[in-house]
Amino acid sequence: MRSVRASFSQVPLVGWLLSALVAVTLEHLVGAPVALALGLPRVPVLFGFLIMFATPTLIPSAILYTLCIYAVPIAGTAWLGTPVTNRLAAELFRLSKVISVAVHLFLLYAVLHLWAELSDYRVLVLRLTMIAIMVTLSLNVINGYMGQFSCSHPGFMALGAYVASVFTVVLFVDDGLFGPAWLPPFLGPFMFPIALILGGLVASFAALAVAIPSFRTRGDYLAVISLAFMFIVKSLIENLEVVRGPRGLSGQPEWATLPTVFLWTVACVWIVNNFVRSTMGKALNAVRDNETAAEAMTVNTRRTKIVAFLFAAFWAGVAGGLFAHVLGYVNPGTFGIQKLAEVLAMVYFGGLNSVYGAIVGAVSISLLGEALRPLEILKWIVIPLLVILVMIFRPTGLIAFTDLNVTNLIKPKHSPDPGV
Amino acid sequence: MSLLRIHKMTHSFGGLRVVHNYNVEIRSGQIMGLIGPNGAGKTTIFNLITGMYTPTEGQILFDGKIISGLQPHQIASLGLSRTFQNLLLWRHMTVLEHVKMAHYSKIRYGLLGAFFGTPKRHREEAEIEKSAHMLLDMMGIRHLSDQVVINLPYGAQRRVEMARALATDPKLLLLDEPTAGMNPEELVRIMEVIRRVHDELGLAIFLIEHRMKVVMELCETIQTLSFGEVIAEGTPEEIQNDPGVIDAYLGTATVI
Numbered sequence: 114m115r116s117v118r119a120s121f122s123q124v125p126l127v128g129w130l131l132s133a134l135v136a137v138t139l140e141h142l143v144g145a146p147v148a149l150a151l152g153l154p155r156v157p158v159l160f161g162f163l164i165m166f167a168t169p170t171l172i173p174s175a176i177l178y179t180l181c182i183y184a185v186p187i188a189g190t191a192w193l194g195t196p197v198t199n200r201l202a203a204e205l206f207r208l209s210k211v212i213s214v215a216v217h218l219f220l221l222y223a224v225l226h227l228w229a230e231l232s233d234y235r236v237l238v239l240r241l242t243m244i245a246i247m248v249t250l251s252l253n254v255i256n257g258y259m260g261q262f263s264c265s266h267p268g269f270m271a272l273g274a275y276v277a278s279v280f281t282v283v284l285f286v287d288d289g290l291f292g293p294a295w296l297p298p299f300l301g302p303f304m305f306p307i308a309l310i311l312g313g314l315v316a317s318f319a320a321l322a323v324a325i326p327s328f329r330t331r332g333d334y335l336a337v338i339s340l341a342f343m344f345i346v347k348s349l350i351e352n353l354e355v356v357r358g359p360r361g362l363s364g365q366p367e368w369a370t371l372p373t374v375f376l377w378t379v380a381c382v383w384i385v386n387n388f389v390r391s392t393m394g395k396a397l398n399a400v401r402d403n404e405t406a407a408e409a410m411t412v413n414t415r416r417t418k419i420v421a422f423l424f425a426a427f428w429a430g431v432a433g434g435l436f437a438h439v440l441g442y443v444n445p446g447t448f449g450i451q452k453l454a455e456v457l458a459m460v461y462f463g464g465l466n467s468v469y470g471a472i473v474g475a476v477s478i479s480l481l482g483e484a485l486r487p488l489e490i491l492k493w494i495v496i497p498l499l500v501i502l503v504m505i506f507r508p509t510g511l512i513a514f515t516d517l518n519v520t521n522l523i524k525p526k527h528s529p530d531p532g533v
Numbered sequence: 534m535s536l537l538r539i540h541k542m543t544h545s546f547g548g549l550r551v552v553h554n555y556n557v558e559i560r561s562g563q564i565m566g567l568i569g570p571n572g573a574g575k576t577t578i579f580n581l582i583t584g585m586y587t588p589t590e591g592q593i594l595f596d597g598k599i600i601s602g603l604q605p606h607q608i609a610s611l612g613l614s615r616t617f618q619n620l621l622l623w624r625h626m627t628v629l630e631h632v633k634m635a636h637y638s639k640i641r642y643g644l645l646g647a648f649f650g651t652p653k654r655h656r657e658e659a660e661i662e663k664s665a666h667m668l669l670d671m672m673g674i675r676h677l678s679d680q681v682v683i684n685l686p687y688g689a690q691r692r693v694e695m696a697r698a699l700a701t702d703p704k705l706l707l708l709d710e711p712t713a714g715m716n717p718e719e720l721v722r723i724m725e726v727i728r729r730v731h732d733e734l735g736l737a738i739f740l741i742e743h744r745m746k747v748v749m750e751l752c753e754t755i756q757t758l759s760f761g762e763v764i765a766e767g768t769p770e771e772i773q774n775d776p777g778v779i780d781a782y783l784g785t786a787t788v789i
Contacts, residue, residue, distance in 0.1 A: 392640060396637060409583060
């Protein structure tokens with residue numbers, strides 16, 4: 114068992130990505146016949162979870178399918194290809210770090226794209242998961258890195274979603290509410306980043322209203338004020354007839370495609386990771402662990418807190434804008450207490466003070482939420498139970514207090530002692 | 534000209550007057566001691582100097598500038614650093630991160646640098662790291678630089694705090710009981726460190742201490758504080774023989 118683990122720890126990241134690529138290509142080629150042969154009604158969209166819960170008799174077939182298409186090919190190619198992929202990783206690493214990162218990201222995107230291509234449902238789940246990563250990561254900056262407790266993230270998302278939606282719908286869509294489009298639609302995809310950034314900036318600006326009063330003092334005021342803020346935003350939008358109030362706003366053009374969402378997520382992870390690893394970002398940890406000491410060591414604590422809060426709000430706003438354009442519809446009801454619970458669960462499940470943790474938390478809770486969908490209402494018992502268990506056994510979350518070190522990630526993994 | 538000059542400083546918490554008419558003058562390069570029984574107001578004076586409290590009355594001048602009323606981080610950036618009586622370290626951060634953090638006021642790359650990892654940021658971070666390593670060397674804790682502080686023994690934590698205080702590039706260092714809780718062996722070593730810091734960096738040091746051995750050996754001038762008022766000021770010998778000081782520490786002998 115240990116030797117198996119040891120030999121797999123030699124596989125570099127590029128090896129795993131290439132193996133995943135093999136697996137998804139395999140699914141493209143033989144997925145449908147294999148599913149048919151195993152007696153499954155169609156290719157399982159989410160690793161067979163949905164089928165398992167819907168018809169328990171098909172559980173063995175679903176597991177077999179996942180083994181045949183994913184587990185065995187991935188493990189096999191990763192293991193067999195270790196020498197080759199290690200050399201490839203080494204070559205890339207020697208060439209340039211930027212190129213190496215670009216190749217890794219390209220491979221990752223290729224895997225996701227091929228995987229998602231088989232069904233619209235996968236595309237949707239994938240995009241929502243990536244948006245969840247952005248939201249979780251940005252909330253982790255406040256709740257994890259800075260150690261404050263903020264509840265206003267759904268509010269920031271709502272602001273971002275509505276601002277971006279109004280921007281695109283007014284400018285590029287012939288809409289019953291706002292009248293004909295102002296600009297030709299072919300400009301749209303180029304203007305979309307502006308819409309998202311605008312949404313982020315508005316969220317960030319609104320965050321000032323929370324940050325200024327709550328960071329004047331120390332203590333738990335932020336939790337209360339930010340919760341109030343979330344409800345204020347929700348009822349404000351519900352009462353704004355300009356954007357159809359509680360009925361919601363629809364007609365957003367479908368510009369939040371998989372590559373767009375992927376690029377924004379990568380940008381978000383990259384920038385947040387840059388920030389939290391700089392000495393300026395570490396000031397957040399200093400403020401969390403001991404504010405008096407931070408202040409005595411020349412850290413402008415108030416500015417640090419406000420900047421981090423606005424920064425987090427910005428990314429929540431961007432994520433909200435993407436969210437609205439993925440669904441093509443937003444209503445204020447989405448951004449309520451349930452959304453808050455979901456995001457908080459992702460943050461605390463994945464791990465505080467960690468970019469990895471945020472990604473793991475967002476992905477696992479999102480996928481779990483989808484996989485357990487057939488359980489209907491029971492889903493909201495199973496997921497919180499899991500979060501509670503994590504809280505008991507690992508109070509700071511699954512992967513807390515770990516830096517995301519890109520250089521270590523893309524490095525080739527040579528055997529420490531090739532002789533043995 | 535004196536580096537730190539406090540003129541008639543008084544501070545009260547509500548109705549309780551903890552510091553009364555306090556005066557001090559510290560020249561650059563001087564080591565000054567502050568002693569007194571528990572609750573005399575020594576730490577309060579440090580908190581007042583570093584801006585954690587604002588004095589009710591009086592003026593604090595540092596390097597010719599009035600600093601009373603400034604934010605603590607502004608005062609610290611001017612070159613007035615301190616350690617704490619009860620070690621205030623950042624429990625999730627490594628030793629190196631501690632010392633790097635105290636360079637905060639020297640960071641010039643700004644938010645854009647922090648967000649996008651510009652070359653300027655990498656250059657500055659490398660410089661900060663170099664300077665941090667130098668300080669860790671000086672404190673003799675370089676081999677611990679990747680350890681999380683919470684795992685370190687007490688003596689090493691004290692050194693981390695000292696290295697961190699020095700990283701702000703101070704002109705005056707306030708040490709609040711640097712030897713508290715140390716065994717005799719650690720005590721000797723920390724005294725060496727303080728002397729080295731003083732000699733090599735040419736800092737002025739203002740020191741609160743309970744152990745007479747330390748104060749008498751290190752300080753050129755000593756102030757004795759009792760109930761918020763200075764009752765004696767002078768060289769170690771003068772203080773040792775001052776009847777008022779003996780009285781404050783031991784109480785008056787009343788023979789019936």
